Amino acid sequence: MSIKLIIADDDAIVREGFKMILSMDKDYEILYCAENGEEAAKYCIKNKVDVALLDVRMPVKNGVEATREICGNTDTKVLILTTFDDDEFIKDAIKNGAKGYLLKSNTPERIKDAIRMVQGGHTVIQDIIFDKIKEEIGNSKENKLNKTLFSKREIEIIESISRGLSNKEIAKELYISEGTVANYITSILNKTGLEHRTQIAIYYLT
Template structure:
């Protein structure tokens, strides 16, 4: 199955570089490029891609506003790419509905992997971004929009799954840790998100820390 993408960045060389990397993959096709948020929205409406690779800072309409519109109107997954890793951008992007957040110095293989992860319906944050998110949360006690339901609604295995999610492990890595199949892990992850009223894995990471299940520095 081919993953169709739209790549949006106001810097033509950067945009073309990302598009070339992704379009060269056997399971990916870049169906359009855009130079700002407004063009990105128009391209998504026209092509209905699986994933929108979206820069944060662009003229006319920035990536945050574009992500808000795209996530509100379509089923396209949004993967944010930026040179800026300030906390406000992370929170704003996640609250806009983005499924992933990577820095522009991401390695080629990690970029390709991120697109596949997001296209599959999972969420992804660059390790550096995750650390900033958690550090800021612990420092300021800032809270994302998540349900305050306690962890006592989870089974022991679901709590273990949440702990491993908090450490940033993929489904395959969690399966190896728990010695179960990836299908079983997907079921546990789905149960954790449903029971805690969470939108995605990103919110699960934050809850793992907020609840005290995982302590900062304990990765």
């Protein structure tokens, strides 16, 4: 079954370019192309979309705002496609629920791989972007992760998150329910003051 996609970018050349490339592959079905984040969010709320490819800098509603609305109201996974100089949006986009953050300069195959991974429940962050987040965290001395705060099970959850596993995959691996996994993640976030699971992985790996 093909992955149902929408593409949102205010640059018509970029938008149509992605549409043309992805439409040539039977594994992807392009449902809609939007010129701004508001159009993208409205479409996802009204229709079943597997993955939304969003630019960050868009009029009316930017990619970060659209991500918050899409992730808060639908089951659609969001993959941010951006340019190098949009890195100030990284933290907010991930905080709002984006499952991937990739540079537009990647090859079509790399972008296709990222779409498949995001659809499968994994988080995809390009190395250069990951390094930027890690550098930001490294500069916050007071926020270093103290592993002595956690139970053995919480450490297992943290290690699983750092390997990019989804809640469903963690539950299967540790023989616990997805609800229990979610409760452990909430506990970890509360103990550390972190805001989302991607930060947990980065802190663990730093």
